[in-house]
């Protein structure tokens with residue numbers, strides 16, 4: 101049995117990872133440690149909370165003592181750190197919690213990992229640590245880090261800490277840097293679910309600036325499969341870029357969503373630009389493909405249709421997160437634990 105501590109497993113990508121692994125890897129035990137911030141939602145794990153290979157524990161990655169107790173109690177061999185404050189706009193209005201969770205939290209996990217002789221530590225990072233691209237070129241793992249937002253600066257800091265713990269203390273680690281994810285269970289503060297939600301409710305779709313910023317989109321399940329590859333085959337101390345070569349301007353994505361849901365482009369509303377808005381991201385994942393034999397399987401056109409269908413079928417989930425009722429749900433769920 102592979103015994104894995106995952107942090108942030110009630111969030112968007114973490115919960116997709118939990119569902120995928122429980123469905124496909126019967127020999128893996130997941131201890132899911134999550135603070136349940138506004139972004140953490142036990143409804144994302146519905147149907148899996150009582151799975152024999154899944155144990156949910158509510159807690160904060162900044163609490164080293166609890167992390168060490170969990171490692172001892174469940175004989176943890178591997179840590180995958182998904183937990184983070186993840187929204188760029190929030191980092192502009194309130195950066196402090198980004199430093200607390202993304203930097204101090206990661207440091208706390210690293211110290212516990214070294215003290216407890218963890219066999220492998222995987223840091224889930226982001227392509228935003230590389231900064232912003234001009235009209236051409238792609239991010240490779242060899243590029244220097246050049247983060248522009250408080251969010252990406254906090255993620256770059258944690259990447260440096262992970263590598264430093266590898267160099268100084270011999271921690272066996274990998275860092276993954278993925279591009280923009282979309283798919284089921286994404287909190288509707290991020291662009292794609294926000295636009296789907298507003299379009300379904302006939303509300304304006306707020307486009308920052310001229311809408312020509314470019315993001316490189318990947319379906320969340322493809323990202324999760326890449327993480328499993330890194331866990332099982334990643335070489336010590338390597339960074340792996342993960343992307344699906346699917347660059348789109350924000351306007352292209354928004355017009356696609358409107359077309360699929362059958363709503364008019366007149367809902368598009370240009371609003372004040374994000375401060376320090378990165379112009380373009382594009383990921384070169386050649387190394388991950390050649391070293392680990394991984395490639396994204398889901399094309400954007402297919403993934404976005406499936407994602408919209410999921411939001412249409414799961415209006416209860418969407419209403420829960422937009423009204424805040426999901427927080428009562430987890431309080432009730434958690435009261436019994």
Ligand code: NAD
Pocket residue numbers: 107108109110111112113114133134135136137138139140141159160161162181182183184185186187201205224225226227255277278279280281282287
């Ligand atoms: P998310 O905001 O949906 O989820 C974050 C989860 O972490 C939540 O469940 C939250 O409760 C938990 N959390 C926050 N602070 C915590 C703390 N102090 N202790 C324990 N748990 C805590 O984020 P996401 O979009 O699923 O992103 C997951 C990871 O992947 C992040 O590290 C993010 O930087 C990275 N990433 C995200 C994307 C993307 O497009 N969403 C792309 C590349 C990398």
Ligand code: DAU
Pocket residue numbers: 186187188189225226227228278279280281289290291292294306307308309313314315350374381
């Ligand atoms: O690249 C990976 C990163 O992608 C992750 O590390 C982050 O956690 C994740 O949030 C995401 O960051 P972005 O800032 O790229 O994603 P967001 O969904 O916030 O915005 C995508 C693009 O859409 C960006 O150019 C800003 C624009 N946008 C966003 C919102 C929320 C709008 O035009 N209007 C909006 O209302």
